[in-house]
Amino acid sequence: MIASLGSVMNSIGSTLPVWGPKVSALFxxxxxxxxxxxxxxxxxxxxxxxxxxxLDPPRDPERNRWALRDLRFLLIRRIVEIYDGRLAxxxxxxxxxxxxxxxxxxxxxxDGQALEAxxxxxxxxxAIRRPDPVPEEWALEPREAPVxxxxxxxxxxLVEVATxxxxxxxxxxxxxxxxxxPDRV
Numbered sequence: 001m002i003a004s005l006g007s008v009m010n011s012i013g014s015t016l017p018v019w020g021p022k023v024s025a026l027f028x029x030x031x032x033x034x035x036x037x038x039x040x041x042x043x044x045x046x047x048x049x050x051x052x053x054x055l056d057p058p059r060d061p062e063r064n065r066w067a068l069r070d071l072r073f074l075l076i077r078r079i080v081e082i083y084d085g086r087l088a089x090x091x092x093x094x095x096x097x098x099x100x101x102x103x104x105x106x107x108x109x110x111d112g113q114a115l116e117a118x119x120x121x122x123x124x125x126x127a128i129r130r131p132d133p134v135p136e137e138w139a140l141e142p143r144e145a146p147v148x149x150x151x152x153x154x155x156x157x158l159v160e161v162a163t164x165x166x167x168x169x170x171x172x173x174x175x176x177x178x179x180x181x182p183d184r185v
Contacts, residue, residue: 032071035159039078042124042162046085049128053084079151079158086124091133093140097126101174108170117160118170125165125175 047054055077101122105115123140134140164171 029071032075035155036071036075036078038159039075039082039162041166042121042158043078043082043085045128045165046082046089046124050085050088053081053088055081075155076151079155082158089124089127090141091139092127092130093123094126094130094134095138095140097174098123098140101170104170104174110170113157113160117157118164118168120161121164121168121171122174124161125171129175 101119105118
């Protein structure tokens with residue numbers, strides 16, 4: 001019994017260099033697919049507000065979250081399009097919303113990247129709802145995209161922002177509960 005188990009383990013160990021990278025690539029592909037779908041609500045809200053951000057406008061933007069081809073390219077493109085949307089909404093980014101979101105997030109016990117993601121989600125949600133630019137004294141400069149080419153950390157951050165944008169009651173409370181942002185007609 002032990003000899004049989006040993007030979008099975010030896011076979012697995014000797015073939016690991018061949019199939020190990022393929023399993024790692026499979027897991028990386030699954031992670032990219034999940035991130036792509038998680039970014040969709042934020043991207044779609046930005047796309048509805050600023051349709052020019054889409055390099056190749058999808059035929060059905062609501063179903064665009066289920067891409068099956070070249071996920072690495074599509075994920076990077078989605079991140080770039082989110083940055084383009086943020087840049088296009090720069091005149092609508094309100095410092096008061098960021099301050100209210102930060103205060104509410106700190107009161108609820110958030111800190112670090114989770115707090116920054118909720119603040120960013122609140123600012124973007126408010127900018128999407130705002131029809132007009134904010135006065136210059138209330139303007140908020142958006143976060144800049146990374147320039148070093150490593151998008152892993154920024155991808156993780158944007159996934160947190162998109163998750164907060166979609167699911168956080170704090171975002172709804174700050175954006176809808178404040179009188180800062182008028183309802184879009």
